[in-house]
Every structure is written in structure tokens, then in C-alpha cells.
Amino acid sequence: MIESKLKKPGKLVKFRGRRCVVQPSSDHEMILLKPLGGSDDEMISVFEPILQAYDKIEDDQFELxxxxxxxxxLTAKLLYDAARLSFRQVSGPFRCMGKLSFRPRSYQLVPLIMALKQAVTRLLIADDVGVGKTIEAILILRELLERGTIKSFAVLCPPHLCEQWQKELADKLDIDAVIVRSSTVAGLERKIVGDDTLNVFNYYPYQVVSVDYVKNGSTKMPAFLKDVPDLVIVDEAHTCTKNLDFKKVSQNQQRYELLEKIAKNEHQHLVLLTATPHSGKDGEFKSLLGLVNPDFEGYDFSNLTIAEKRKVAAQFIQRKRKNIEKWLEEETPFPKRTTEELPYTLSSSSDYFKLYQDVLKFARGINTEGITENKARIKYFAALSLLRGVMSSPAAGYEMLQKRKSKILEPIEITDDEVKDNPIVERWDEQSDSEQIEIIDRADLSDNEWNTLHKLAQKAIELTTIEKDNKVRLGAEQIKLWINKGQSPIVFCRFIATAQYVAKILRSYLPKDVDIRAITSELSDEERREKIEEMAKSPKRVLVATDCLSEGINLQDKFNAILHYDLPWNPNRLEQREGRVDRYGQPGWVDKNGTLQNTIDVKVLFGEDNPIDVVVLKIIIEKIQRIQNTSGVSIALADNNRSVMDKVLKEVLLNPEKAQNQFSKQMKLDFGTSAELDELDVEITNEIETAREKAEKIRSIFAHESIMPEEVKKDLHEVDEAIGDVATLEAFVLAASKLLGANVEAVPGGYVFKKTNMDDWMASALGQGDKIHFSFQSPTPQGFRYLGRNHRFVEQLCHRIIANSLDKERKGNKxxxxxxxxxxxxxxxxxxxxxxxxxxxxxxxxxxxxxxxxxxxxxxxxxxxxxxxxxxxxxxxxxxxxxxxxxxxxxxxxxxxxxxxxxxxxxxxxxxxxxxxxxxxxxxxxxxxxxxxxxxxxxxxxxxxxxxxxxxxxxxxxxx
Incomplete structure (x- = not known):
């Protein structure tokens, strides 16, 4: 039997020649040993009843x-810092800090504090785009794991974000989570060892699950609900709402039903993440809050009592970027965004302008006599779809004009709901990039009308050159300017055909060494991710994408400029696009002079003689942006935007009696000539103002400005003292590497390790390559690897310094x-x-x-x-x-x-x-x-x- 004193947690012992620390164990016959300075993965379980004599556990201590x-x-501080940086279990109130590969910003601890105030964590985190909600969530996750509050977790997210979450968990927490979706389940099941009661949901403790995989089906949702992990984190939670205003089955509704069933367990830990909690509809906003607390669904958020405000504020946090940029006197390196308009004219390209006029004339002349109101409205949608395609690019116009699928489609009954909302105006949470040909096909056009479209299609295909398309020429010139400056831009397009067309033009216009790729919904999630990762290897790169990449996926470490090639008809989409690169973690870019720039350039292409572009940009987008810049709140028009845009489209395009009044000789919109447009301007302004007041009221209540920085500052300082801050890490790595004979050279943005004469263990821990560029900065400059305290190289460097110091036989270099x-x-x-x-x-x-x-x-x-x-x-x-x-x-x-x-x-x-x-x-x-x-x-x-x-x-x- 082992002496009882040797089984006490914290005792230093020796086992099989290795120095270990006894860890707490829930089984009195099982002794848990952790190698001194080792990780949790190196933990040893010793079953005392079968312990052999030669395997005895012995008392140990450091010799004086x-x-x-x-x-x-001069090397004494190295030993002190090596020990501090090797610690993973820290003594302060925040248990998770020693297990992080990064140093969180102070403001990112506020949701963690909120979580720790609750017996069961239920939070809706709705901080601004790019602030770091993922980091805030994984801080909570790691802390609950360290406290023993949870033993398992699942991240529910859209399928295209699974790899991103898996990488974040691995890089920042050193947690190896499995991805659960249709393409991975079979492989995961083959690895399960045990009886028939085990499945992917109860066998793997750490999961990243595609919400679409488990949202429906007779077996998947019940299997997940039967073994829901202790903590569930839901990313892009705004896609999981129910519509309380009117009942309608949708993908969002199915996702909501899944979350509703998860939330019914009052002991379930649940964290919801979204940058857009309020879509403009109170019902959807309440449904999200109702998941964290069912009482919230019955609240009147326009007239909350003090008690209700306090109750909601305990579980909901929403902060704007400008409110946290210098929180706790800590500078947070958000990039600076500059936005400029890039106007072009159709009229200066006579052939393209003629096509536009012909399509406009066709749209206005579609026959709606003798048909029902519903069918007439579908024809109206088809006309708008054609116009939007031609306005996007001649390639998209051609796709729409020449396709005819009605001969092979089964008859589809058109419902009242479908004709109420204009499908051409995208929903605020919609990421479709199809050409909507099915709408044209369902318009029941006559043979003469189809013949006209086919003729227009031939005209469109002749315009797919940079000489005849002013829009693509201006866009290409801007892209070339950015590439020459050293920037890596993203071009956002509305349609698949436009993205492919723009990419083709750019390949012929730009130098051959520029990597240009088009990514659309035609590619699977895995293919999109692979292509983006491949592009990161190219020094010069241009990504042409549709809105399938405008939400959720992080692109800030690879791209730093945005060209809105097509104006979205929903203004919220602009912010979502720009949020892919304008976010915390944007490393900036190095200009031709070798200077690091931390700016995001945004250009907005619009047609000066395109009435729709002018209305969308001048009346809607610019108004919203002015209010957001002055008030600091995000404004969501949501589906109300559809009705407003519907009126604009009718007024500007489809009213032939007023056609002459809408344009001057230069085809520029003159708002002063139309009383109806003036009325629309007022209506849109009122709509935006109502949304602003609602958003401002919510943000003022739930920004958590009552949590004073001083209350966090002392604990953060103690953590830095206990485990070392970034400056400590940098000084230690440089000094320790030099002591051990490594060749380290300072360069702009970081350092370079040269592997010449380097010990094998150091070279292996650093990774592949003869020269390794690394940095201690977060965000990490482009072309550098981040070296955090939990990096394998840092861990081994700490252990080597300590081991060499304790080795009495070693002489020098210790x-x-x-x-x-x-x-x-x-x-x-x-x-x-x-x-x-x-x-x-x-x-x-x-x-x-x-x-x-x-x-x-x-x-x-x-x-x-x-x-x-x-x-x-x-x-x-x-x-x-x-x-x-x-x-x-x-x-x-x-x-x-x-x-x-x-x-x-x-x-x-x-x-x-x-x-x-x-x-x-x-x-x-x-x-x-x-x-x-x-x-x-x-x-x-x-x-x-x-x-x-x-x-x-x-x-x-x-x-x-």
C-alpha cells in the first residue's frame, strides 16, 4: 500500500524515474499523476491494487x-520565467488563463464574469461584428471545464463554419474537437469502441456539430437531444429564430425547434452568439431571448420595467466596437475602415446602355391583362429579376435571358404568402447567389416574350468584354491599384454568373502572378475552405465571391480590402460583407515601402445613371450609415426593407407614365421631379429612424457599462504576474533561444528563426521550413506564425531550460x-x-x-x-x-x-x-x-x- 501522504493532491512524487504531481481523483483506488510541467494529455492513471513493487511511487522534492x-x-530570470510560462493550472480566480494560447482583451472577460454569476450559464452575446464573440465564448467554455462545471460541449453552427470552429478550439484552447455532419459521421462511428448504446453524440465529449445535420430527421435530432453535451454554444444564432408575427415553416423554424428542445432542460448550459440579434422584427428577437429565459418572450421591450431590464441584462450583452476600443485603458487594434463610392455610367457604353433600355422596355411591357393578381405579381417579380441580372453584369443577364426551364418543371401553385413578399429583395439573413431563373420561368411568359428574351440574351453575351462593360473595367482598375499597393481584396457579387465573369476578366487584365479565384455556392463548404486556404499561400491574391461568404466565415488574416461590385438591395448585407475583414484579428498589410498599414479600404461600385443603384445608395444605405456613425448602433430594417424596396422599384422602374420625369438627359435621377419619390424618401427615413430608436434603446440597456474596468483590472494583473504576459514571453523566447545557441533575427513585424545549427527538438517544434517567421503579436502580421505561451516550441523551451538548470552534470548554457x-x-x-x-x-x-x-x-x-x-x-x-x-x-x-x-x-x-x-x-x-x-x-x-x-x-x- 502507498503511504497516505503520497496520495495527497499537490504532493511531489517520483514514478518510473519521472517527477510528477499528484492530482485530485474521485476514485480512492486510482492515483492520478501529472508530470511536473506536463500537460493534461500526459496525465498518468495508476491503479493502486495492481501496482508492482518496481513501479512504486516515491516521495520527491527539489534538491537545494x-x-x-x-x-x-543574468540568466536567473530565465528560470523564473520558464517556470511561470510552463504553468497551466493557475491559482487566481480565472482558472482558464493558464490553458489559453492567447491573452484575451480585458473587455472579452465581461461575458465570462456574467456566466460565472449564474448557477447555470444562459447567455445571448450580441457584440458587434468583428469584436471577438468566438473568443468570448471559448473563454466561458474553458473556464467551465477547468471548474469541473461541465465535462462535454457542442458548438452548433452552420456547416461552412465547422472547420473554422474546430481550428479556433485547437489553436486557442488546444482542444481536439470532432466535426459532426453528414460527411464525417461514418468515419467517427467506426472509431467508437463499446456497446450499441454509444453514438457520436455521447462518445465524443468535444463536438462541433452542423446545425443542419441535427435540425431534422427521425433519428438525428432525437439522438442528439438524448445526449446533449453539458454546454451548447450556438453560432449565428439569428438564423435559428422562430417568427412570432406569423406562422411559416422555414429552415430557421426547424433550427429554432431544435434549440427550443435543448433549452427546455433547466440545467442545460447554453450560449448564443450573433452580431445581429434584432432583425427588425420584435418577435424573432424575443424568440432568441426566450431560449435563455422563457419569461423574456412575454416582455414588452419598448416599455421594460426596471426589474425586467435587470433580469434581461444578466443574460444578454450587446456592445458596439467604439465602446470597447479603449476599455480598461487597453488599446484594442481594430483596423481603420475607409469607404468611398466608385461611380460608373451605363450611358458611356452605348451597347450596354441600349441593352439596359431594351430590358427596361420589355419589363414595362409585359402583358398582365386578363390574369389573376397573383400571376401578375409573379410577372412583376420576373421583370425585376431580369433587370437586376442585367444591372449586375452582362453574364448574369445572359443567364437569365436565355434560360427556359418551364417545359420540364411541374406546375407549382403560387401561395398568397409568396406574392406578398418580394423575393428579388433578399432577406436580411439570406445568402442566396442564384440567378433566380425559376421566378422568370414561373412568370408564364408568352412565346413572343420568350423570343424577345432570347434576342436580348444574344446582345448580352456580346458585351462580356472589358472594352464594352464600363462597370467591370472600373472594378478591374481599382483591383489593380490595390494589388500594386500590396493589398489583397475581396470582390463581392450578387450572382454566380457575375462572380465567374469578373474573375475571368481579372485573370486577363491582371499580371499572371496574381491568384484569382471565384467562390460561390456551387462549391461545397469543404471546397470553399480549401480554395481560400490555398490562396493564402499566394503573395498576390484576389477573391471574387458571392454572399455565400458574407456571413460567419473569418477572412481577416488573408484579405484587407472590399469591393462591393453589386449593391445589395438589403443594406444590412454591406456590413456583413465588410465584417469578414474589418474585425479584431486583422493583421494589416505591408505597403511597397515596407510599412505596416492597419486600414481596410472599401469601394462601392454604383451606376450613376442606374435609378435603382442611386435610390438604394442615396436614400437607404447612406442614411443608415450616417445614423450608425453618429449613434453607434446597428440598424436592421429586416423584412420591412422588402416592402419599402418594393415601392421604390415600382415607382422608379415600372411606371411608364413617369419614366420621362425620372431621368434627365444624362439619365441621372432627379428626386425633385417626383412627389411619390419624395414621399418614399420620407417613409424610408421614418422607417430608419424607428429602427434606430429601437436599437439605441436596447443597446443602452444591455451594453453592460455598469461593469467597471477596475473590477477586472486587479485580477488580470495577477494573472499576468502568475503566468507571464506577452512581453515576458517575447523576452524569454529570445533569451532562452540565444542561450541554447539558436539563430534568431529581428525583422519588421517579428522575428526569423534560422534552423542552421539548431537542435533537432527545436527545429521539429518550430515546424517545417528553413526559416521560420514568427511573431508574438495578436493579431499576427501577414506571413508570420503566432507564437503563444501554449505553442509546442514555447512549452519545450520552458521544459528544456528548467531541466538543464536542474542537471548538475551540465556545464554552461543553462x-x-x-x-x-x-x-x-x-x-x-x-x-x-x-x-x-x-x-x-x-x-x-x-x-x-x-x-x-x-x-x-x-x-x-x-x-x-x-x-x-x-x-x-x-x-x-x-x-x-x-x-x-x-x-x-x-x-x-x-x-x-x-x-x-x-x-x-x-x-x-x-x-x-x-x-x-x-x-x-x-x-x-x-x-x-x-x-x-x-x-x-x-x-x-x-x-x-x-x-x-x-x-x-x-x-x-x-x-x-
Whole structure:
């Protein structure tokens, strides 16, 4: 049997020749051992009843440094930082910090604090596009895992975001999550070991699940609901609403029914993420909030009571970017966005202008006599579809004009709902990029009308050249300017045919070394992701995309400019497109002079003599943008936008009596000539103003400005002290690499590792390539790899520095465990001691224990009056002493051995140091528990005696 003292959590033991720390175990016969400085993946489970004699667990402790460990004091800080940076279980209130590969911004901790205030986490996080909702969610995830609150989780997201989430979890949390969707299930099932009760949902603890895979079906949804993981995170939650205003079956409705069933379990942890929680319809907004708390569905958000405001504010957070850019006096490097209009004219290209006039004439002349109102409206939709296609590009116009599928389609009954909403005006959450040919086909056009369309199609195909298309020529010229400056643009188009056409033109117009690709919904999610990743390898690249990429997917690390080739008829789509690159994590771009630029250039192409473009841009988009810039709130017109746009389209295009009044000789819109347009202007302005007031009211309540930065600042500072901040990491990697003989060179944006003469373990940990460009910055500059504290190279570097220091046989090139030197920094003999301290943190209410580690500096001065202890701040100041002057080796050994003789008498002081530190931690946990309203109490139990990692004696320089 093993001695009971060797089974206590936090105890340092030796097993099979390796130094380990005993971890808490729920099974009294199972001993969990974690290699000192190792990761959770290296944990060893020892079943005590079958433990062999030669496998015995032995008591262990760090040997005190002796004179053989004497070395240069300039490397002492390396040992201190190596230990700090290797810690994964920290002692402070935020348990997750040691497990993160990044340092979160202070404002990103607010949702975490909100989550910890709840017994069961239920949150709707609706921060602005590009603020970092993914990071905010994974902070909550990691914290709940570390506290033992959850043991499993699932991220529900649209299928095209699965790989992105899997990568975020791997890169930032070192969590290997499986993707569950139709293409992966078979492979996952083959790996399941066990009986027939196991399936992908209860076998794998960490999952990224396609919401479309589990939203329906007789087996998939029930299987998931039977074994819902402890925490569910829902990304793009606005696509999972139910419509309370009128019942209608939709994809969103199916997703909502799934979430509604998940949320019914009152013990289920649930986090919803969306940048657009309010679509303009109160019912959909309430349905989202109803998932976190069913009471919220009955609230009148235009007239909330104080009690209701407080209740909702506890579970809903929505902040604009400008409100958090300097939160906690911490500069957050959001890029600066500049937007400019890029006007072109159809009339300057006579052939294209003639085609446009012919299509307009056809649209106005479609015969609607003697048919029902519904069928007449479908013909109207078909006319609009044709006009929009021709306005987008001659290629899209050709696709629509020449296709005829009605002969092979079955008759489709047209419902009242379908003709009420104009399908040509995209919904606020719609990402369709098809040419909507089915609408034209269902318009029941006559043979003469089809013959006319076929003739127009031939005219359109003749215009697909840069010489005859002013729009594509102007767009190509802008793209060329960006490429020459060193930028990587995205061109957003409305239709598949337009995207393919623009990409083809650009390939002939731009140099051959520019990688140009068109990505549309014709490609699968996997194919889109692969093509984008391939493009990242090309120094010069242009992505031509449809709105299938305008939502959710992050492109900021690969692209930094946007050209809106087609104006969306829903203004919310502009912000969603630009949010793909204008977001936290945008690394910027290097111009031709080698200067790093942190700007996002946006150009908006519009036809000056295209009445629809002018109305959309001048009356709707510019009004919304002005209000958003001045008020700081996002405005969603939602489906009300369809009715407004419908009126605009009718007024401008399909009223032949007013055609002459709408245009001057230059075909430019003159709003002063139409009383109806003036009325529309007023109606749109009122609509926008109503949306603004609603958004402003919601944001003012739920921005959580009541959480004061000072309440977070102290805990963040303590975390940085315990595990090292970014500056600590950078200084350590450079100094430790140099000590071990690596060749590191500073370059603009970061550093370069040259693998010449580098040890094999270092070269392997850095990855492939002879020269490795790396940076400690987040966002990381383009072309550099991010080196965070949990990177494999940093972990191994820390372990190697510590191991070399403890190796008494090793001579030179190691961090000093002991040093004696002269310095001007002290006036009397002073001793510094590096303690490696372990604490067992116990959460009483859950009987959950965790072993944490931290470095603690302690020191004392020897004076004729006695020994005086130093503060932690003074010790850190002395540790950074750079003017260390050598003294003879013999003299060092004499002084050091004499100092070690004091240690026996100082043993009670060492115990008191650790006890005082544990009391400080208790106070910190108590303060934090009080702050988050927690009733549970956490005990901090020090593991004694503390390990002594280093001892350093500072001798004052003799005064001359």
C-alpha cells in the first residue's frame, strides 16, 4: 500500500524515474499523476491494487541548489520565467488563463464574469461584428471545464463554419474537437469502441456539430437531444429564430425547434452568439431571448420595467466596437475602415446602355391583362429579376435571358404568402447567389416574350468584354491599384454568373502572378475552405465571391480590402460583407515601402445613371450609415426593407407614365421631379429612424457599462504576474533561444528563426521550413506564425531550460539556480529565493479540487540589527538587475555555502511565506465570489514545504 501522504493532491512524487504531481481523483483506488510541467494529455492513471513493487511511487522534492549550481545571475530570470510560462493550472480566480494560447482583451472577460454569476450559464452575446464573440465564448467554455462545471460541449453552427470552429478550439484552447455532419459521421462511428448504446453524440465529449445535420430527421435530432453535451454554444444564432408575427415553416423554424428542445432542460448550459440579434422584427428577437429565459418572450421591450431590464441584462450583452476600443485603458487594434463610392455610367457604353433600355422596355411591357393578381405579381417579380441580372453584369443577364426551364418543371401553385413578399429583395439573413431563373420561368411568359428574351440574351453575351462593360473595367482598375499597393481584396457579387465573369476578366487584365479565384455556392463548404486556404499561400491574391461568404466565415488574416461590385438591395448585407475583414484579428498589410498599414479600404461600385443603384445608395444605405456613425448602433430594417424596396422599384422602374420625369438627359435621377419619390424618401427615413430608436434603446440597456474596468483590472494583473504576459514571453523566447545557441533575427513585424545549427527538438517544434517567421503579436502580421505561451516550441523551451538548470552534470548554457555577485542595486547583503508553490483549490459546494502552481519571489536583507524581509515588488526589481559584477569563483562558493547554513533556521519563515500567499489567494477568491454573487466558498490549501528553485546572493559594491 502507498503511504497516505503520497496520495495527497499537490504532493511531489517520483514514478518510473519521472517527477510528477499528484492530482485530485474521485476514485480512492486510482492515483492520478501529472508530470511536473506536463500537460493534461500526459496525465498518468495508476491503479493502486495492481501496482508492482518496481513501479512504486516515491516521495520527491527539489534538491537545494549548491555551489555546483553557481552561474551567471543574468540568466536567473530565465528560470523564473520558464517556470511561470510552463504553468497551466493557475491559482487566481480565472482558472482558464493558464490553458489559453492567447491573452484575451480585458473587455472579452465581461461575458465570462456574467456566466460565472449564474448557477447555470444562459447567455445571448450580441457584440458587434468583428469584436471577438468566438473568443468570448471559448473563454466561458474553458473556464467551465477547468471548474469541473461541465465535462462535454457542442458548438452548433452552420456547416461552412465547422472547420473554422474546430481550428479556433485547437489553436486557442488546444482542444481536439470532432466535426459532426453528414460527411464525417461514418468515419467517427467506426472509431467508437463499446456497446450499441454509444453514438457520436455521447462518445465524443468535444463536438462541433452542423446545425443542419441535427435540425431534422427521425433519428438525428432525437439522438442528439438524448445526449446533449453539458454546454451548447450556438453560432449565428439569428438564423435559428422562430417568427412570432406569423406562422411559416422555414429552415430557421426547424433550427429554432431544435434549440427550443435543448433549452427546455433547466440545467442545460447554453450560449448564443450573433452580431445581429434584432432583425427588425420584435418577435424573432424575443424568440432568441426566450431560449435563455422563457419569461423574456412575454416582455414588452419598448416599455421594460426596471426589474425586467435587470433580469434581461444578466443574460444578454450587446456592445458596439467604439465602446470597447479603449476599455480598461487597453488599446484594442481594430483596423481603420475607409469607404468611398466608385461611380460608373451605363450611358458611356452605348451597347450596354441600349441593352439596359431594351430590358427596361420589355419589363414595362409585359402583358398582365386578363390574369389573376397573383400571376401578375409573379410577372412583376420576373421583370425585376431580369433587370437586376442585367444591372449586375452582362453574364448574369445572359443567364437569365436565355434560360427556359418551364417545359420540364411541374406546375407549382403560387401561395398568397409568396406574392406578398418580394423575393428579388433578399432577406436580411439570406445568402442566396442564384440567378433566380425559376421566378422568370414561373412568370408564364408568352412565346413572343420568350423570343424577345432570347434576342436580348444574344446582345448580352456580346458585351462580356472589358472594352464594352464600363462597370467591370472600373472594378478591374481599382483591383489593380490595390494589388500594386500590396493589398489583397475581396470582390463581392450578387450572382454566380457575375462572380465567374469578373474573375475571368481579372485573370486577363491582371499580371499572371496574381491568384484569382471565384467562390460561390456551387462549391461545397469543404471546397470553399480549401480554395481560400490555398490562396493564402499566394503573395498576390484576389477573391471574387458571392454572399455565400458574407456571413460567419473569418477572412481577416488573408484579405484587407472590399469591393462591393453589386449593391445589395438589403443594406444590412454591406456590413456583413465588410465584417469578414474589418474585425479584431486583422493583421494589416505591408505597403511597397515596407510599412505596416492597419486600414481596410472599401469601394462601392454604383451606376450613376442606374435609378435603382442611386435610390438604394442615396436614400437607404447612406442614411443608415450616417445614423450608425453618429449613434453607434446597428440598424436592421429586416423584412420591412422588402416592402419599402418594393415601392421604390415600382415607382422608379415600372411606371411608364413617369419614366420621362425620372431621368434627365444624362439619365441621372432627379428626386425633385417626383412627389411619390419624395414621399418614399420620407417613409424610408421614418422607417430608419424607428429602427434606430429601437436599437439605441436596447443597446443602452444591455451594453453592460455598469461593469467597471477596475473590477477586472486587479485580477488580470495577477494573472499576468502568475503566468507571464506577452512581453515576458517575447523576452524569454529570445533569451532562452540565444542561450541554447539558436539563430534568431529581428525583422519588421517579428522575428526569423534560422534552423542552421539548431537542435533537432527545436527545429521539429518550430515546424517545417528553413526559416521560420514568427511573431508574438495578436493579431499576427501577414506571413508570420503566432507564437503563444501554449505553442509546442514555447512549452519545450520552458521544459528544456528548467531541466538543464536542474542537471548538475551540465556545464554552461543553462539558467542559474544559484549566483553570488556584486551590484549597486543593494546597500547590504541581500538574498533572493525563487519558490515554486503548489496549492490545492477546493470548491466546497462541488467537492471539486484543482492543483495550481505559481512562482513566488521572496528575499531578505542581512543587517547588524537582524534579518528584514523584502516585498514581492522589491524582489522582482532586484531580479531584473542588469549590473551584475563577477567576483572570484572561490569567493562565490564561500559566501553561498555560508548563506545556505541560514536555511535551516529560516524554514519556519518559508512556511509562513506560503501560508500568507494562500491567505492572499483566499481573499482574492472571496472577493471574486462576492463580486459574481457566488455563495460557494473556495479553500486554498498550500502544499508544504514549497520547492526552492533558485537562491541568489547580492553583495553591495564597495564604496570608493
Amino acid at each position: 541548489p549548491d555551489k555546483s549550481d553557481l552561474d551567471s545571475f 539558467a542559474a539556480r544559484a549566483a553570488v555577485f556584486r551590484t549597486d542595486a543593494v546597500s547590504t547583503q541581500t538574498t533572493l529565493i525563487q519558490f515554486r508553490v503548489r496549492n490545492v483549490i477546493r470548491e466546497i459546494s462541488k467537492q471539486h479540487e484543482m492543483v495550481s502552481e505559481e512562482m513566488f519571489l521572496w528575499g531578505y536583507e542581512q543587517t547588524p540589527e537582524g534579518i528584514f524581509t523584502l516585498t514581492m515588488d522589491k524582489c522582482k526589481e532586484l531580479l531584473h538587475t542588469s549590473n551584475a559584477l563577477d567576483i572570484s569563483k572561490e569567493r562565490q562558493e564561500i559566501i553561498f555555502e555560508k548563506e545556505l547554513q541560514h536555511f535551516q533556521s529560516l524554514h519556519p519563515d518559508f512556511i509562513k511565506v506560503v501560508a500568507d500567499r494562500s491567505e492572499e489567494l483566499v481573499n482574492a477568491h472571496t472577493r471574486f465570489a462576492k463580486y459574481i454573487g457566488a455563495k460557494r466558498f473556495e479553500a486554498v490549501i498550500p502544499v508544504l514545504p514549497p520547492d526552492i528553485l533558485g537562491v541568489y546572493v547580492l553583495i553591495p559594491n564597495p564604496k570608493i
